[in-house]
Amino acid sequence: MRTVRLSGVVLTILTAGLLWTTPAGAQPPSKLTDHITDSSGVLTGSDRATVSSAIDRLSSDRHIQLWVIYVDNFSRFKPENWANQTRSASGMGDHDALLAVATNTKLYSFSVSPKTLAPAEANSLQSTQIEPAVNAKNWSGAAVAAADGLDKSAKSASSSKRTWLLIAVGVAAVVVVFIVVLLVYRRHRRRGAQQVSIDGSGNSLGQALSTADSRLRQISDYAARHRESVGAEAQNRLEEAKRHLAAAHGKESTNESEAIAYANRASTLAAEAQKLANADVLGAHRTRGR
Numbered sequence: 350m351r352t353v354r355l356s357g358v359v360l361t362i363l364t365a366g367l368l369w370t371t372p373a374g375a376q377p378p379s380k381l382t383d384h385i386t387d388s389s390g391v392l393t394g395s396d397r398a399t400v401s402s403a404i405d406r407l408s409s410d411r412h413i414q415l416w417v418i419y420v421d422n423f424s425r426f427k428p429e430n431w432a433n434q435t436r437s438a439s440g441m442g443d444h445d446a447l448l449a450v451a452t453n454t455k456l457y458s459f460s461v462s463p464k465t466l467a468p469a470e471a472n473s474l475q476s477t478q479i480e481p482a483v484n485a486k487n488w489s490g491a492a493v494a495a496a497d498g499l500d501k502s503a504k505s506a507s508s509s510k511r512t513w514l515l516i517a518v519g520v521a522a523v524v525v526v527f528i529v530v531l532l533v534y535r536r537h538r539r540r541g542a543q544q545v546s547i548d549g550s551g552n553s554l555g556q557a558l559s560t561a562d563s564r565l566r567q568i569s570d571y572a573a574r575h576r577e578s579v580g581a582e583a584q585n586r587l588e589e590a591k592r593h594l595a596a597a598h599g600k601e602s603t604n605e606s607e608a609i610a611y612a613n614r615a616s617t618l619a620a621e622a623q624k625l626a627n628a629d630v631l632g633a634h635r636t637r638g639r
Contacts, residue, residue, distance in 0.1 A: 376420040378434035385492075386418040389452040396489035403496035411503040413465060414445045417492040422451045432458035448495045450483060457483050459495060466502055474498040554605050557612035561594050564619035572626055578633035583625035590618035 376388050384404050385397060392400070404415045416439070423431040432449045441447065446461040459475050466474070478498050482491035568587055572579045597611035 377424060378426070378431050378438055380438045380440075381416050381418060381435065384414070384416050386416075389419045389421050391419050391452050391488045400489050400492040400496075403493045407496045407500045410500050412444060413499055413503060414441075415448065415492075415496050415499065416441070416445065417448045417450075417495070419450050419452055419488060421453045423449075423454075423456060428456045428458035429460070432460040436460055446495070446499060448479070448492055450488060450491060452486075452488065455483055455486070457491070461499070466499060470502050474502065554601065554609050554612070557609045557616070558594075558597060558601070561590075561597065561612040561615040561619065564616050564623070565590055565594055568619050568623045568626065571623065575626065575630045575633075578630045579626045580629040583622050583629055586618050586622035586625060590615045590622060593618060 385392070385400055387397070400417060404417070407413050407415055418435070426434070428449065428451070432447055435449060436445070436447055439445075443462040443464045446459070446465065448457065448459050450457040457479065459471065459479055461471050474495070478494035479491050482488075482494050565587075568590070572584065572587055593611045593615035597608045597615060600608035600611060
């Protein structure tokens with residue numbers, strides 16, 4: 350009899366322990382095989398059809414898969430831990446969302462990747478749409494709210510990305526146009542600088558006088574070395590250049606703009622004289638060769 354009583358006591362303790370560790374109706378995290386799992390039996394046929402339609406619409410519009418499961422309770426797990434283990438067991442990825450609802454306790458977990466929905470938007474969706482439906486025991490409404498909320502939020506995010514893309518393209522176009530304009534401007538500047546070096550134009554009096562002096566010395570030395578070959582026209586241009594350079598020096602202290610004009614003209618005349626003298630010397634060499 351003692352043995353029978355002892356066995357009964359042990360069995361009672363074990364049974365109580367099992368009941369304490371595993372609440373009645375609890376379902377451990379496991380792999381989901383259907384987008385709608387109603388272990389609690391809270392959905393009617395029309396409820397399931399409504400939820401299924403919302404899930405299909407979300408998948409078609411945004412390529413996001415929503416999984417919904419109703420259980421009596423989450424056992425010893427916290428809702429977030431239960432949902433995370435279920436996601437892991439089901440092999441869910443960034444484009445999968447999970448709504449797990451414990452109907453007896455009205456606890457729930459809405460799990461979605463930050464790549465699909467920003468945490469702030471996910472929190473807003475939970476607090477304003479999913480949670481009120483769960484508290485009201487509107488089980489199908491909670492799932493529909495999750496699906497439609499994801500659909501709208503993803504659409505808004507897509508529109509925002511498109512807007513930023515258009516802005517980025519516009520900014521890039523403006524940058525390209527600016528670079529092209531800058532390159533064209535620099536090219537014109539270089540051409541202008543080259544023209545300055547050719548015709549003797551200068552931005553300052555000192556530069557204009559220096560250029561004119563240098564060119565006049567050059568043609569004067571050249572004409573002196575080839576005195577017999579340089580023609581009258583080249584000599585005339587040289588003399589005219591000398592007169593303009595002298596006028597430039599004369600105006601140097603009284604009228605800077607006129608001095609620059611005289612100096613630039615002297616540079617131009619010196620360049621013309623040099624060109625004519627080169628032609629004369631070349632012609633003379635050819636004549637001697639013949």
